[in-house]
Amino acid sequence: xxxRAYNFSAGPAVLPEPVLxxxxxxxxxxxxxxxxxxxxxxxxxxxxxxxxxxDANLRKLLGIxxxxxxxxxxxxxxxxxxxxxxxxxSGVQPSADYITTGAWGQHALKEANxxxxxxxxxxxxxxxxxxxxxxxxxxxxxxxAYLYYTSNETIHGVQFGEEPNSGDVPLVCDASxxxxxxxxxxxxYGLIYACAQKNIGPAxxxxxxxxKDLLDRCDENLPGYLNYKTHVxxxxxxxxxxxxxxxxxxxxxxxxxxxxxxxxxxxxxNQAKAKLLYDAxxxxxxxxxxxxxxxxxxxxxxxxxxxxxxxxxxxxxQADERNLTALGGHRSVGGIRASIYNAMPLAGVEALxxxxxxxxxxxx
Ligand code: PMP
Numbered sequence: 610x611x612x613r614a615y616n617f618s619a620g621p622a623v624l625p626e627p628v629l630x631x632x633x634x635x636x637x638x639x640x641x642x643x644x645x646x647x648x649x650x651x652x653x654x655x656x657x658x659x660x661x662x663x664d665a666n667l668r669k670l671l672g673i674x675x676x677x678x679x680x681x682x683x684x685x686x687x688x689x690x691x692x693x694x695x696x697x698x699s700g701v702q703p704s705a706d707y708i709t710t711g712a713w714g715q716h717a718l719k720e721a722n723x724x725x726x727x728x729x730x731x732x733x734x735x736x737x738x739x740x741x742x743x744x745x746x747x748x749x750x751x752x753x754a755y756l757y758y759t760s761n762e763t764i765h766g767v768q769f770g771e772e773p774n775s776g777d778v779p780l781v782c783d784a785s786x787x788x789x790x791x792x793x794x795x796x797x798y799g800l801i802y803a804c805a806q807k808n809i810g811p812a813x814x815x816x817x818x819x820x821k822d823l824l825d826r827c828d829e830n831l832p833g834y835l836n837y838k839t840h841v842x843x844x845x846x847x848x849x850x851x852x853x854x855x856x857x858x859x860x861x862x863x864x865x866x867x868x869x870x871x872x873x874x875x876x877x878x879n880q881a882k883a884k885l886l887y888d889a890x891x892x893x894x895x896x897x898x899x900x901x902x903x904x905x906x907x908x909x910x911x912x913x914x915x916x917x918x919x920x921x922x923x924x925x926x927q928a929d930e931r932n933l934t935a936l937g938g939h940r941s942v943g944g945i946r947a948s949i950y951n952a953m954p955l956a957g958v959e960a961l962x963x964x965x966x967x968x969x970x971x972x973x
Pocket of ligand 1: 686687762763
């Protein structure tokens with residue numbers, strides 16, 4: 610078998626090894642149905658048990674109460690860019706507030722503007738999205754249908770450490786690249802969603818946690834698949850669910866609960882891992898330059914530059930030879946992006962940190 614690298618891909622991204630081992634063990638035949646997870650009905654008792662366990666695990670990890678529905682949808686996070694305004698705007702509240710801290714917030718805003726005229730409270734574009742708004746930089750409109758933000762900007766590497774204050778306006782969050790990285794005060798959110806392929810599982814499923822009272826806003830004339838209420842009524846089985854992806858989400862959430870010991874522990878580990886990289890950047894006397902301001906730095910995606918394009922290329926190539934892969938930054942920011950999601954082991958980050966120190970010494 611090919612040796613596994615430390616994979617710093619931004620997504621789809623690294624999965625926990627015990628999860629991959631379990632998938633491999635049971636891929637030909639699950640105990641019970643004696644067929645692969647990919648070969649059994651989404652309405653079978655076995656799959657319903659898997660779906661129920663994924664839901665229960667998420668509720669346990671995040672302390673999600675009965676006031677919320679947990680949905681498993683397709684279409685990726687990008688479909689949420691449209692479904693959110695389609696479902697949550699109304700004739701009485703035709704506009705929502707958006708805070709844009711990076712590329713994904715921009716994409717979400719563009720789609721929302723097709724459904725109405727959104728109000729941009731704050732946009733970090735002037736400094737190529739290297740920071741977050743400070744307290745008092747914006748004021749939420751009291752009649753906004755919701756306040757939208759992206760908790761972690763995957764490309765620019767800026768992350769909110771806590772929720773913006775939206776007052777009585779429902780808070781809506783794209784948590785695609787940091788869902789489950791720390792415990793969350795779920796009752797602060799009206800809706801929070803994440804595609805699976807960064808921190809939760811393989812591509813193909815998007816998790817949406819929505820407060821039940823917001824379902825009253827969903828217009829019954831929306832196309833069925835685009836209406837949250839249809840998915841609630843169908844228990845996420847309106848159509849054939851992405852069974853394999855949900856199965857892996859169940860295993861990843863089992864791993865978080867049983868192997869890691871919950872999200873407090875996961876958060877501690879994530880803080881320790883990110884500190885290793887940011888300390889290396891800060892200790893490099895400017896050889897490595899972080900994109901985000903210190904207080905906005907992401908614990909999931911460390912984005913930094915080297916002094917030249919030649920050195921950047923050499924860094925990526927030599928890292929790859931050391932089994933440290935997928936470190937190239939996004940074309941809009943350049944440089945290096947090290948994605949260190951939940952499943953990236955501490956040893957992987959230590960190996961990258963050691964390589965950074967050596968590379969600098971070899972290229973004074
Ligand atoms: N939001 C964020 C923060 C993301 O990182 C991504 C994917 N990179 C998306 C949205 C879009 O996700 P998808 O490709 O599943 O539509």
